[in-house]
Amino acid sequence: MQRKSFSTMQCPIARSLERVGEWWSILILRDALHGETRFDQFQQHLGIAPNILTRRLNGLVDAGLLARKRYSVRPPRYEYVLTAAGRDFEPVVLALFAWGNKHFAPEGKSLLLINAETGARAEPVLVDRRSGEMIARPAFVFTAGPAAGPGIRERYPAVVRKRATRRAS
Amino acid sequence: MQRKSFSTMQCPIARSLERVGEWWSILILRDALHGETRFDQFQQHLGIAPNILTRRLNGLVDAGLLARKRYSVRPPRYEYVLTAAGRDFEPVVLALFAWGNKHFAPEGKSLLLINAETGARAEPVLVDRRSGEMIARPAFVFTAGPAAGPGIRERYPAVVRKRATRRAS
Numbered sequence: 414m415q416r417k418s419f420s421t422m423q424c425p426i427a428r429s430l431e432r433v434g435e436w437w438s439i440l441i442l443r444d445a446l447h448g449e450t451r452f453d454q455f456q457q458h459l460g461i462a463p464n465i466l467t468r469r470l471n472g473l474v475d476a477g478l479l480a481r482k483r484y485s486v487r488p489p490r491y492e493y494v495l496t497a498a499g500r501d502f503e504p505v506v507l508a509l510f511a512w513g514n515k516h517f518a519p520e521g522k523s524l525l526l527i528n529a530e531t532g533a534r535a536e537p538v539l540v541d542r543r544s545g546e547m548i549a550r551p552a553f554v555f556t557a558g559p560a561a562g563p564g565i566r567e568r569y570p571a572v573v574r575k576r577a578t579r580r581a582s
Numbered sequence: 583m584q585r586k587s588f589s590t591m592q593c594p595i596a597r598s599l600e601r602v603g604e605w606w607s608i609l610i611l612r613d614a615l616h617g618e619t620r621f622d623q624f625q626q627h628l629g630i631a632p633n634i635l636t637r638r639l640n641g642l643v644d645a646g647l648l649a650r651k652r653y654s655v656r657p658p659r660y661e662y663v664l665t666a667a668g669r670d671f672e673p674v675v676l677a678l679f680a681w682g683n684k685h686f687a688p689e690g691k692s693l694l695l696i697n698a699e700t701g702a703r704a705e706p707v708l709v710d711r712r713s714g715e716m717i718a719r720p721a722f723v724f725t726a727g728p729a730a731g732p733g734i735r736e737r738y739p740a741v742v743r744k745r746a747t748r749r750a751s
Contacts, residue, residue: 423692425682426612426675427605432686434605436596443595447724447737458737477685498685504708505681506595507717508673510724513594516646516667517601521729523592524738528713529723536711539673541704544697545714548676548706554698555616555679560690568616568627569693 423565432476433502437461437469442499443506445479450492478502507537592734601645602671606630606638611668612675614648619661647671676706 422428433439437459444458456466470493473479478499484492507526514522526535539548546552557566591597602608606628613624625635639662642648647668653661676695683691695704708717715721726735 424612425680425687425691425693426678427609427682428686429678429682430605430608434608436599436603439599439603440596443593446719498681501681501684503718504677504706505674507708508677509595509598511594512667512670512674513596513598515670517597518594518729522594522727523730523734524594525725525727526717526722527725528710528715529721533712535713535715535717535722537673537708537717538711539676539706540709541697542707543702543705546697546704548695548704549672550615552698553695553704556694556696558691558694560687561692565692 423560423562429505432478433473437465438473439506439509441466441469441473442478442495442502445493445495445499446503446506450494452491452493455493473499508539511537592729592731598674601647602642606634607642608675608678610635610638610642611647611664611671614662614664614668615672615675619663621660621662624662642668677708680706 433442440459441455444455449455449458452463452466452470455461455470456463459466461469470479470481474481474493477496479493480496481491482494484490510524510526514524526537527533528535540546541548541553555569556571557569561569602611609628610624613627618624618627621632621635621639624630624639625632628635630638639648639650643650643662646665648662649665650660651663653659679693679695683693695706696702697704709715710717710722724738725740726738730738
């Protein structure tokens with residue numbers, strides 16, 4: 414019941430969660446983004462049982478977020494390298510980082526994001542790449558895209574511009 | 583084994599996942615950010631079994647991300663309203679949205695983020711609020727903060743500035 418597949422859902426958020434929808438996978442990606450590639454590194458840092466780690470790594474490979482590469486022939490040994498899609502998960506990890514630091518660090522901040530060159534503390538916020546505006550509702554909203562099916566269209570109707578709104582409603 | 587608690591981990595990412603570390607909770611927050619507040623709305627939109635929804639909503643209330651408010655006295659009925667911490671989860675949802683749209687929408691985009699005023703399509707990227715620089719490694723890195731314990735300090739040492747690096751290593 415709990416593992417209902419979200420792949421039939423059109424929502425890109427649901428589809429993303431289909432790939433990394435449980436804790437370990439996201440923490441594995443966090444560590445991969447931090448430069449870890451080897452089974453032992455993941456296991457040691459996460460304190461995760463080997464059989465669970467194997468399953469999660471395979472799941473991330475199947476999902477196209479990690480690629481398995483052999484780095485030793487005898488004995489055969491593999492490492493796990495981020496794919497392009499895996500690397501692009503970084504903003505999600507950074508958004509989780511900022512949220513956790515803001516709300517769940519009552520004893521003070523254990524981890525900071527800084528500019529590597531200057532050492533200045535960074536504060537990640539989402540902006541629109543084109544306009545540079547900070548992204549927040551209600552200034553930015555979701556709307557149905559070209560590939561939307563009836564479910565998404567019903568939920569996220571095309572946005573009517575301000576001027577037209579009064580007449581329409 | 584799989585439900586090992588992350589609350590003892592100092593990493594803010596792990597602590598965030600402690601709050602929303604499974605699919606349904608994140609999708610419930612997504613819908614709450616979209617304006618839904620009532621049990622029936624969540625249930626209908628998510629297609630989730632009532633007993634699971636009840637458990638997840640209670641979990642989000644316990645985690646301080648939703649607040650339960652009575653909106654009808656007879657019969658007693660409750661709605662679920664985002665707290666400040668719940669509202670601040672929005673960038674995570676937006677980062678998941680952008681990632682899903684980029685990598686997991688082979689048939690085209692079903693959902694778009696637009697500027698509500700102009701209708702222009704938005705592309706959320708993370709920048710440093712102070713400097714306006716795009717956040718990506720290696721220009722930005724994690725480092726141990728003032729409250730870091732030995733685990734975090736070992737993993738994320740204080741960053742040595744470029745000039746000093748050569749001498750130090």
